[in-house]
Amino acid sequence: YVEYVGSSSSVLLTIVNDILDLATVDAGIMQLDISEMNIDRTIAAAAELVADRLDEHRIKLSIDATEAPASFHGDETRIRQILYNLLSNAANYAPEASTIRLTCRRLADGVEFSVHDDGPGMPPDVLESVFRRFEPRANGGRRRGAGLGLSIVKSFVELHGGTVRIETGQDRGTTVICTFPDKPSGIPDTPAGIRDAAE
Template sequence: EQPEWRRWKESLLGAYRAVESQEHWWHLPDGKTIRVVANPQPKGGVTWVFENLTEKMDLESRYQTAVRVQGETLDNLAEGVAVFGPDGRLRLSNPAFAALWGLDADAAKPNVHVSTIRDLCDRGAADSPWGGFVAAITGFDDERRDRHGQTELNNGTVLRYAMIPLPNGQVMMTFVDVTDSVNVERALKDKNEALEKSDQLKNEFVQHVSYELRSPLTNIIGFTELLSLPSTGPLNQKQREYVEHVSSSSSVLLTIVNDILDLATVDAGIMELDISEVHVDRTIAAAAELVSDRLEEHAIRLKIDAATAPKTFHGDEIRIRQILYNLLSNAANYAPEASTITLACRSFAEGVEFSVHDDGPGMPPDLLDSVFRRFEPRTNGGRRRGAGLGLSIVKSFVELHGGNVRIETGKDMGTTVICAFPDAPSGIRAAAE
């Protein structure tokens, strides 16, 4: 398809009058590209040579397109890229590479040797990794492996790098600016260390204050008992009531202080269990006796179900009695007036299991995650607001025995706290036997 057919025709026919060869390119309507060569013959006539270059032109066009796309991609990457040949000279790089290392455009041109780039980059980092880069690029190692690492520049920028071997002895290096993520990580580590120190300080403070509180509390309780004795002297009705209030409040406070001390001892890792044979019936009766007054105050009945319980198992009897007391006290705080609390004990394959159930309002799902946290008292339907240590004590002591605690609760289902103990606490089974 020629816009000037006559001139084109005369140009082609001119080959019969020409002395030199002529070359024409025909672009056919079907997309083919034909190279036409007209060679005049010495004795007259012309030899026409037709060469189909369609595939070659197509491949060349696609190659040029791929090169342009690759170049645009590399130039617009935020990641710095540099490729070095086996002779140690730079084959290609992108602007991000020069920007990350603070290089001039001329310093990152092709054919610049890696040693020259190393000299420039060593100024930007106190602990420069470029010595290792040069050795890996120009070395003759039998095994070429990927390398990864991280370096910090003098300006505070943190770069994560990777060295990737390519075919024909070439090496590709990539650099990524990870300053923001490293700063966040450092901030989190600093915050975590501060929290750990704060927690340690809190534990030391609580333990110290608890020790300091227990001595005067013991004196208060002792003198209160002396005041209540007839031999000390007569008291009128109001004075007797005041003494009883002081005595009961001091006992409650002493219990809280003792709980704090127990938790501090567990946290310090210095609490030792006094392992012996625990008589289940005796331990249940002792715990029930401790909460009998609170149960009678609200007409709550205690039902004990120990028909399938073992007679004995190995554990710390005092701590287990303390566990049951805390479970019963917690249940008494939430059980409705004139209801029934059930304390059950049964044996299973791995040991013995205690459970305490009350018909209270149950725990909402959002409280289950925080129910064992310390100093988080929950007042959903409870009669009194405690220190929030009861279930923390239970969990710590049960886990110290090598057991576990779980809670079954729901709306209109009440709450059941289940404590499972092994036959012998973990780590001291041999000693127990």
């Protein structure tokens, strides 16, 4: 019972924090703390946050960052939140004892992160509404959340000047792909400019 209460409290706190983050974005007052962030470290931190959930369902996490740069300019905390939400969402739909794949690679003008699961995929009507707030998916997920995870992802990626797209289909899994520019839009090339833009 105590464990259940603790788990429920943690879920509630996450929902409240997500709502506050989205409200801050909507108000136009969220400021990104832009710095040169280490990609491997950020991926590892996000993976650690979902490790228990993956272990619970014998789900493996495959990480491929062999084609990624060592670093890029972004808000490390928000990028970690993005990756956590993507991995958490994938863990909700991935079959027992399957593998979730997180890939990062360099693009000509930026960096791309993608997370793939072998779950049921999304039909077209669900795909149309997947980024809407408070729209939890009902097709096979283990846990019903508040429907904010992908909304958070989209908001934070777009704050960086990036884009999000989804490749999916019934019975072929889902891949969420987040693309970030080398530097968030409007950030000067100098390190000082990067710091100033974040203040």
